[in-house]
Amino acid sequence: MCSEDSIFVSARALSDPFEEVAPHSIKRLVGNIGQSGICFLVAPQNPRIRDLSDQYNLVTHAAYDFRREDNFSATSLHLSFTDWKFPLDAGGIRTIDQDVLVVESVISVLERGKWVADLDLLSVDFEGLLRIGMKCRCDGVKEDSDYDYTSIDSWEELLDKPETVGVFRAHGNWAARLAAVSILSQQGHGHSICIFGPGGGCLKCLESEYADLFGVDLPEYESPLPSFCID
Numbered sequence: 001m002c003s004e005d006s007i008f009v010s011a012r013a014l015s016d017p018f019e020e021v022a023p024h025s026i027k028r029l030v031g032n033i034g035q036s037g038i039c040f041l042v043a044p045q046n047p048r049i050r051d052l053s054d055q056y057n058l059v060t061h062a063a064y065d066f067r068r069e070d071n072f073s074a075t076s077l078h079l080s081f082t083d084w085k086f087p088l089d090a091g092g093i094r095t096i097d098q099d100v101l102v103v104e105s106v107i108s109v110l111e112r113g114k115w116v117a118d119l120d121l122l123s124v125d126f127e128g129l130l131r132i133g134m135k136c137r138c139d140g141v142k143e144d145s146d147y148d149y150t151s152i153d154s155w156e157e158l159l160d161k162p163e164t165v166g167v168f169r170a171h172g173n174w175a176a177r178l179a180a181v182s183i184l185s186q187q188g189h190g191h192s193i194c195i196f197g198p199g200g201g202c203l204k205c206l207e208s209e210y211a212d213l214f215g216v217d218l219p220e221y222e223s224p225l226p227s228f229c230i231d
Helices: 155-159 174-186 203-214
Strands: 006-010 026-030 038-042 075-088 100-111 114-119 130-132 149-152 165-168 193-196 228-230
Touching (some): 075 174, 114 174, 130 203, 155 165, 155 174, 174 193, 174 228
Parallel strands (some): 038 100, 130 193, 149 165, 165 228, 193 228
Antiparallel strands (some): 006 026
C-alpha cells in the first residue's frame, strides 16, 4: 500500500527466505509511486518467467565444488507498474479526484539490467519452507560427498534445471535467494527446496541431519537433500 510519502510492504518481500518472518509483519519505505490518495498494490495474475535461451554455452552445470560464494551479485529487484489501475468508490458524487486506487504492480528480477522474471511472492509457502542450519557434527568442514551435486551459478542454469541436486550459490545475497525461491515456487517446485543457513558446515553433516529429521530412505546413490538447495 502507498499513501503520501510512505510505501508499506510485506516484510517477507524484503527479507532473506531463511528468516522466519511473521505473515502480518509490515515494513515502511520512504517514497511514493506518483499517485495521489491511497493506492493498494496488487500483483499480476500471471507473472512471467523468461523462456530458455537457445545458446547452449550459457548453461555449464558444473559439479559442485563445495565453495559457498555469491555468483548473483549483479542481481537486483525492481518495482514497476502496468497500465492497469482501478478506482474504488469512496461514496462521493461527482468527484474528480480518485481517493483510493488499486494499482497492478510487478516485482521483477534483473541480472545486469536484463529481465529474468516477474515474482509472485504470494505463491511461496513461507511457513512450509525447509530451513536447515549449517552445523557440523564432525571436527571440521569436509569438502566431499558420496553424492553428485550441481552448481547453479546463473539464472539460465536455474531455469534449465540440472539432473542432480542443484546448489544455487548466492551466499549472503537475500534478494537473489528470495527470487530463486519465488521462481521455483511459481514453477511448481516449492516442495523441492531447502534453504541453507548462514553458518559454516559440510554437506555430509547436512545430509545426515536431513535424513535423521525426516526419515528419508533413498537408494545409496541418491542424495537425501531436496532437488534445489538455496545457499
